Amino acid sequence: MSNNPNKEVWVFIEHHHRQIHEVSFELLGKAKELSRTLNSRAAALLLGSDTKDLINEVKKYGADAVYVVDAPELETYRTLPYAKAACHVIRSHNPEIVLLGATHVGRDLAPRIASALGTGLTADCTDLKIEDYTFHDVNYEKILYQIRPAFGGNIIATIVNPEHRPQMATVRDGVMPIPEPQNKNNGIEVIPHAVTFDDSDMAVEIIKQELEPKDIDLKAAPVIVAGGYGVGSKENFKLVNQLAEALGAEVGGSRAAVDAGFVEKERQIGQTGTTVRPKLYVAVGISGAVQHTAGMKDSSKIIAINSDPDAPIFKVAHYGIVGDLNEVLPKLIDHFKKHDS
């Protein structure tokens, strides 16, 4: 067990094209909360190139310190140089906890780091808290409880790593609230680190990236309103669009709605379309066939609106409204608009 007087809680800051991923802000909020319980600090681990504006951004979200490695090799995420830089800084300061988003990047980087450090790692957590833990009559104080679904979401497991440091976890995006950004920058310490890279760190080079056009970005949409065959007509689908507009949401559709021509193919959600996991998913006139639910069941909150009270969609929904969408939607649009203003 390493002696660790500071017990800092670190968050790896993920960024793409000079934009910080929302999950990093969500985690900074959580890190702040955890660090209070530990009487320590919340810190950001920022790896990148020309990081000044990113540091300023991070400062707004509650970090007490920012550890920075600034190098041209870190411009775009690549496993090897990022893992090397992260391990270097972690080894220099021995944080108590290191958190990463359970994104493509976080799930690629975290295991590489954890393996190099010989510590434990829990993937895809949906909740984190600090509590004491007793194992074989040994009491461990203030241990990170890493809570995650397992077995295809059929069980929830609480995982602990009592003896190795740091305690590492990746956390799903969208499950923790983003803290309110603050504009005062006082008292935030910036701690730069220099890391040298060698030829072996450059074993993988990026040739090109192709990003899907941003105008339909179902995967990144925090709120999605989707319509199904039950919407009835292209004309009726306008109500779905209006509800989406009121919520600032992206519009989606089930395969049946796409096949019926109510909505474009690019907006199809489900096994044969896009898999989404927004914070809020509103399913309108969608019966809830597995084909569809497989692509949206992990949404944080699902509202189902359907005239059939026995529709399977209510099995995966958290909130249900049974009724004719021509009556429900106008009312709902109205209330969301009122709430917004």
Added chain:
Amino acid sequence: MALKIVVLVKQVPDTKRIIADAMKEDGTVNRQALPAIFNPEDLNALELALSIKDQRAAELSVLTMGPPAAASVLRDTLFRGADRVFLITDRKFAGADTLATSYTLMKTIEKICPDFDLIVCGRQAIDGDTAQVGPQIAEKLKVPQVSYVEAIENIEDGHLIVKRMIQNGAEWVRSRMPALLTVVDSANTPRPPKAKLIMKYKYASCELELDELIGKFPEFKDKDELRQYLVQKDLYIPVITADDLDIDPERIGMNGSPTKVKKIDRVVLAGGALKLFENTDQSLQEMIHELVEDYIIS
């Protein structure tokens, strides 16, 4: 020279078919009650490796770690075109988390195929969904990893060009070999087993299965004769135990696992969690209020 490819596969409980009585009283999963299947993305990994072998000289070595029954996924890989298979099994490996698992697999790869060009595995297994073991093996072998692989576009001069999924799109990378790839389900459609290979390998067995197999071969008077026959016919699946590997006992199984499961809770079925709201102004307002309280909307 033939490309040496190691494919890592896992037998997993079919988590999509968990039903209520597949959970034990204490809320833990009753693995016995669940059908054991070939982890889906490992089939995509195998297919990727086989498609390389379709194009060029390659030797596919398949490894699995698990109980003796996991030999059945190895047979499945033989039916589809694998060249060599190995079962890693030992009670000492039980209770391993991803760190201890990756250590054991790394040590096995060093033993059976130290001069590998590629290691290919599924992105994640459906029982744990961690996606950790692949990258952890790559780190331990000090080779680059490319995760979320959808296609290999080219292999030449000790490099490969790979298309991988990233958030909101795709990325093409050029990686040195040896390297480790983790493969996603959108990469390909796994080929079915070949009838000819099923005929050839249906009796392929490991030592731990001989007691059962001998019933099917009355012509052999004991296990020794049966084993001799299997070895001759290239049907004897080698078993690798802790004693066969140059390992630190503190780094395998439960001892080598930093993470412990504190507790397991049953998930209350989503159906039971459904909260109905009336189609009235008051009720809808209440729902919006709850969404705000839960940080779902602001």
